[in-house]
Amino acid sequence: MAAGIVSPVRNCPSMMTGSALLVVAVLSVMMAAGGASALQSGFYASSCPQAEDTIYSTLQQLHANDPDLPPVLLRLHFHDCFVRGCDGSVLLQGSGTERTAPPNARLEGFAAIDAAKAAVDKLCPGVVSCADILAFAARDSVKMVGGPGWTVPAGRRDGTVSLASEASSNLPGAQMDVNQLTANFAKQGLTRDDMVILSGAHTIGEAACVHIDNRIYDYPSASGVDPLLPKDFAAKLKKKCSTRGLTDRKFDLDSGTSAVFDAQYYSNLAKRTGLLTSDQVLYEDARTRPLVMESSNKANFFPKFTQAMVKMSQISVLEGAQGQIRQRCGYVNA
Ligand code: HEM
Known part of the structure; x- marks a missing residue:
């Protein structure tokens, strides 16, 4: 995430003109929306060319025995992105993680993500992030049940922090106006x-x-x-x-x-x-x-x-050298 470029400037408002402030404000909104992320379509084209096909076919096989899988996976990606950005933090296990928060009480689909990760890691170990797998899985899920397909810009890295309190304060509620x-x-x-x-x-x-x-x-x-x-x-x-x-x-x-x-x-x-x-x-x-x-x-x-x-899917993503590529989606690397 390029937010680091923005924040030092934000800290010295007295040095900025009105228009510079405006630019920073616009940039901040773009960052928050992921508008300025450097994710790329075909990110794995050379590092793991079969990644997207492998994820799709793994999920398709699981879908054959579990018709509820597509909605579950679409929701999982949404719940990931709204808490600390699309960084796979929703997948992390342990006490006090996002998964333990009340709005995530009935989230499912973790085993399917693990299966997709295992399948791509067999081909290209340690290359594809869990956060990207979630984004591909959301797209694939929509497609599997008759929706449109789209190109998923990729290159997300996995986060290392997951807090239940952040899930509770960021996810929308069913009674909201x-x-x-x-x-x-x-x-x-x-x-x-x-x-x-x-x-x-x-x-x-x-x-x-x-x-x-x-x-x-x-x-x-x-x-x-x-x-x-x-x-x-x-x-x-x-x-x-x-x-x-x-x-x-x-x-x-x-x-x-x-x-x-x-x-x-x-x-x-x-x-x-x-x-x-x-x-x-x-x-x-x-x-x-x-x-x-x-x-x-x-x-x-x-x-x-x-x-x-x-x-x-580009909200506050981690990129480049940030975060890590998790070995197991449920755990931060040792
Ligand atoms: C606008 C605010 C939203 C609210 C208040 C909301 C709330 C909910 C609630 C309460 C459920 C049922 C969960 C349960 O039974 O425990 C649900 C299910 C679901 N949500 Fe949302 N949601 C919102 C937006 C979204 C968005 C943006 C997405 C994805 C892009 C999404 C995807 C889904 C899907 C696919 C399900 C069905 C999950 C299943 O069948 O297991 N929701 N949502």
Whole structure:
């Protein structure tokens, strides 16, 4: 990460003109967004030419026996990038690491990343970072379930620090409104539009019932049910999530097509069948509704999603001599 170039200047504001300050401010935002990272497409073309194909085929084989793998891996990359940047810190094991934080309680997919790492390390030991594997895996996952493919700029290095407290303070919550979500994404250098588009990842996968208690049991209305929910949909939710606090029962994030990466997530929002509060608010808020409507068309959504993923995947990356290439993704090298 080139943030080191920026910070010494930032420390001496008295030496700078107004325009220099502006340049630094713009650069800082770009760094936070990863806009100025030096990641490269085809980074492993000479050091490990088979890396991307090997990761893809390993994950594809695992997917054959585990249909839930793509959403799990897409979410894993997001949870990595929002905490200390896309540095593989979400993978580190041990007490007090990100994995132990409440928002990461039900993260999965670690074994699949380990399998992909083992497969590439067999070909090119110690070359491909775990952080890059996460970014490739997110792209591959989307592709495997009918979504668009894209080129993943690579060259990320693995971090050595992972703190539960940082996961808790940086990951967005399912009950957030548009202001809160926008502020949460802005901390990562992402815009409100990026937030709306990246939320489209909820076109695949499921959420544990506990995340909708606030909509079907605890809403501040006489019935305790969010009045936005269509009656038949609320009944379905209550049937599946038959009591508060269930973590072992799940409901599809994108009712109807949650196994396929399509644009139906957005049309569902217009029908008020978004699952989480943080999904439905995107339609209810006049500032985000236009992009929701536009994105219900795949032709609009897919290119925007790929761009936003490339942007997210460059948040505060470690590069060059920073960090390390972990030998095992769950552990810092001895
Ligand atoms: C906008 C703010 C977001 C919030 C509040 C949010 C919240 C959540 C929650 C609560 C779940 C269910 C987890 C569980 O059951 O424990 C979930 C699942 C998921 N999230 Fe998000 N998320 C957000 C953005 C994103 C982004 C940006 C991505 C990826 C780019 C993403 C990808 C996923 C996927 C794929 C799943 C399904 C996982 C599975 O089936 O195992 N989410 N999200």
